[in-house]
Amino acid sequence: MTNPKSEIFEQFAELARVLGQGNRLELLEHAAQGERSVERLAQLTDLSLANASQHLQVLRRAGFVRSRRDGKRMLYRLGDGPVIELLGALRRYAEHSRAEVRGIVSTYFDRLDSLEPVSREVLLERLDDGSVVLLDVRPEDEFALGHLPGALNIPFADLEWRLAELPKDTQIVAYCRGPYCVLSFEAVAALRARGYDIRRLEDGFPEWKAAGLPVGTVIAAPSPAPTPSATPASGR
Amino acid sequence: MTNPKSEIFEQFAELARVLGQGNRLELLEHAAQGERSVERLAQLTDLSLANASQHLQVLRRAGFVRSRRDGKRMLYRLGDGPVIELLGALRRYAEHSRAEVRGIVSTYFDRLDSLEPVSREVLLERLDDGSVVLLDVRPEDEFALGHLPGALNIPFADLEWRLAELPKDTQIVAYCRGPYCVLSFEAVAALRARGYDIRRLEDGFPEWKAAGLPVGTVIAAPSPAPTPSATPASGR
DNA sequence: TGGTCATTCAATCAATAACTTGACTGATTG
DNA sequence: CAATCAGTCAAGTTATTGATTGAATGACCA
Structure with missing residues (x-):
């Protein structure tokens, strides 16, 4: 634990542990769609508010998501490291070696x-x-x-x-x-x-x-729309 | 937990959890060098025998390593899914977003x-x-x-x-x-x-x-060599 | 067949993690 | 400036995990 090698591995492990929880992976997938409030993310993943909030903070500490305040709401979005790449590698590994994954999909x-x-x-x-x-x-x-x-x-x-x-x-x-x-x-x-x-x-x-490919966004109607997300989609 | 989506995420998370432990990552790195006995891996990682054995079994259940018996010894080697790719993605992510990792390396x-x-x-x-x-x-x-x-x-x-x-x-x-x-x-x-x-x-x-590039191996001397590894290196 | 070696199993303990509840904080809104 | 809303924090409970110890297994060797 004192030599640099173990420290490095410990750092890696810390990140892996953050992904080692189904609810967090699910939150992460939703945050990857675009900016969302804690409440919305909690709804989408069917978690209690406090629980979702805590998971999101864990994700944030590891850099998987970023957050910003918008009025009284806190918006979370995907972090800007190679998160998707990492999740992709995890998925590909799972597909290769977990019969369960293939099983669930196919059954x-x-x-x-x-x-x-x-x-x-x-x-x-x-x-x-x-x-x-x-x-x-x-x-x-x-x-x-x-x-x-x-x-x-x-x-x-x-x-x-x-x-x-x-x-x-x-x-x-x-x-x-x-x-x-x-x-x-x-x-x-x-x-x-x-x-x-x-x-x-x-x-x-x-x-x-x-992958850096172009994305389209909808310009939200200027009037407070009936849809929950009022702010126009952030560019990028 | 009952719908297929959560199940999938749970599967992914299970795999990530296996990587979420420094000692296991270290064992994995050593197993990635080639086949090694439990005892040797325990030495290399400075773990107790039983502890190493248990970690190796966790790694095996997740497919990250495979094992085979050779006489009374159990030899572990890297599994054959895209393990290295997954670890690479983890590393790249860590390098991007963990100041600690860059810090340890550079300090x-x-x-x-x-x-x-x-x-x-x-x-x-x-x-x-x-x-x-x-x-x-x-x-x-x-x-x-x-x-x-x-x-x-x-x-x-x-x-x-x-x-x-x-x-x-x-x-x-x-x-x-x-x-x-x-x-x-x-x-x-x-x-x-x-x-x-x-x-x-x-x-x-x-x-x-x-990456599928050619690797060289040394043909071990037929006499019981002074080096700990007596068996000739298994091809590939 | 008994002894020994390499590994695994089982039981245990301490540490950590996930989730819940209720109190707290910060920003907005009347 | 009080009320409200969105989220966070703190404390407690239960479940999981990692490590240790010692006993059990399986394979070889004399």
């Missing part, structure tokens, strides 16, 4: 094989030649905080009655909060069942943004 | 600036045109388990009296167990002080091997 959706995801690179190509329609199935407020340029936003909950907006003759690529966001899996399953040609984007919005 | 060696490491790519080029000598400063037995092809092995402890083997007119690139292995830092510092042109390889042997 829940039961047709993983037919869900072969589209990679970012392929998507970019196909967007260029217009052979694909991009579908963002996240809730409206998350879409507003940032989304892939040109994406159509139909929150998963609204899919049923907004089917008309989707083309039957063009392939659809759906994305969501991240590689394990349930929404896009379900959207693909639901639309497949209705005969749409649809695939999942391999990963989600945060990964896109972290 | 201990105090000339981090002048230690600009050589990347694998650059090393490969320079090895090709012969403008560089590769120096492995790990102990002999680790070298025997696998090393970069063409490397000269002078364990750090022996450097003093084996200086004659090193060229004064060619640049030396020293490497070691990994990006934070102390030996190579110290070797660079020591040889710089003596006027050698020496730099550190950015990372160590495990990263090289994980």
